[in-house]
Amino acid sequence: MVPFSGWAMPVQYTGIIDEVNAIRNASGLFDVSHMGRVDISGVKAAKFLDSLLSFDVMNLPIGRARYGVICDENGGIIDDTILYRQGDDLFRLVPNAGNADVVLAWLLRWKPLMDEIQINVVTSKFAMIAHQGPKAVDVLQAITEADLSKVRPFRIVDTRVGGIDTTLARTGYTGEDGFELIVPVEHVTKVWVLLTELGAVPCGLGARDVLRLEAGLLLHGNEMNISVNPYEAGLERFVNPDREEYVARKALCRIRELGSQRCLVGFTMVGRGIGRRGHPITDGLNVIGEVTSGSHSPTLDSNIGLGYVPSGFAKEGTRFFVDVRGRVVEAEVTRLPFYSRVRRGT
Numbered sequence: 001m002v003p004f005s006g007w008a009m010p011v012q013y014t015g016i017i018d019e020v021n022a023i024r025n026a027s028g029l030f031d032v033s034h035m036g037r038v039d040i041s042g043v044k045a046a047k048f049l050d051s052l053l054s055f056d057v058m059n060l061p062i063g064r065a066r067y068g069v070i071c072d073e074n075g076g077i078i079d080d081t082i083l084y085r086q087g088d089d090l091f092r093l094v095p096n097a098g099n100a101d102v103v104l105a106w107l108l109r110w111k112p113l114m115d116e117i118q119i120n121v122v123t124s125k126f127a128m129i130a131h132q133g134p135k136a137v138d139v140l141q142a143i144t145e146a147d148l149s150k151v152r153p154f155r156i157v158d159t160r161v162g163g164i165d166t167t168l169a170r171t172g173y174t175g176e177d178g179f180e181l182i183v184p185v186e187h188v189t190k191v192w193v194l195l196t197e198l199g200a201v202p203c204g205l206g207a208r209d210v211l212r213l214e215a216g217l218l219l220h221g222n223e224m225n226i227s228v229n230p231y232e233a234g235l236e237r238f239v240n241p242d243r244e245e246y247v248a249r250k251a252l253c254r255i256r257e258l259g260s261q262r263c264l265v266g267f268t269m270v271g272r273g274i275g276r277r278g279h280p281i282t283d284g285l286n287v288i289g290e291v292t293s294g295s296h297s298p299t300l301d302s303n304i305g306l307g308y309v310p311s312g313f314a315k316e317g318t319r320f321f322v323d324v325r326g327r328v329v330e331a332e333v334t335r336l337p338f339y340s341r342v343r344r345g346t
Helices: 016-025 045-050 097-113 136-141 185-197 205-214 249-258
Strands: 002-004 007-009 028-031 038-041 065-071 077-087 090-094 118-121 126-132 156-161 164-169 178-184 262-269 280-282 287-297 302-310 319-324 327-334
Touching (some): 028 185, 038 045, 038 097, 077 164, 136 178, 164 185, 205 287, 262 319, 280 302, 302 319, 302 327
Antiparallel strands (some): 002 007, 038 090, 126 178, 156 164, 262 327, 319 327
């Protein structure tokens, strides 16, 4: 157990490699209750969120989830989030744990400009479990009243799991199928135990970080922060700046027009060594960028990473070097994601 954004979190249970293999081949559980949960409601809630999030909230149907980023007036990324639309005038926003207070402050800053908006933090009222893996849906179906085969990716449904009222979202952070469960905090232990009794393997932060990196998924604080805009982070598909009331509209439209001088790439180490966060990337002579995340991939049996480089070094197959604690190691730009179930051929 380690401190993590004000929470005590498990790094591992039986071991990182065992837990990664469980997610890739069967199913596993993560306690992600540290993520924030903020309910925004009111007749103008959609319009309010549309002015602050990177995507069009007005056309988000009830029962859908959508991923996006929250940008400041300069286009920097305050956080990346998922938004659930639970009703015409009811939304639930899920920010990262380390940014929950910052996101809440950002919402409250703009709230006076919009009448009849209610913002309620419900993080302490509900726990959150991520159940992921190729067998996760079948395992969960055994104790769920709703027909999970009818819940498509990025859809949500209110149902009962093990007799407990639960919101299910077909979302995740591992590159595998599965659901995230939002459960009243007083009943979450029962749901967790039921899933483990059905074979789901408890997993910790270590496995979660490896899995998201294999899937080419970004982590705020590593690949994203307020000095990074969504275009250079490769998140342009989640951004629609062409909305009149969007607070980051001018900045993001200008960035889009000018183009990015640097961009985030995935790379595989050619030589022996692992590029870790903060390690310099060089062209052999000069520092040209920096590693943001790196790890050994048990699934691919290779050392992989993410980092920012000049746009001219971003083409797949381009080679550069990573300074691994004073030792220069060759690396090659690799198409993202490193791993997907389709690419794996299953």
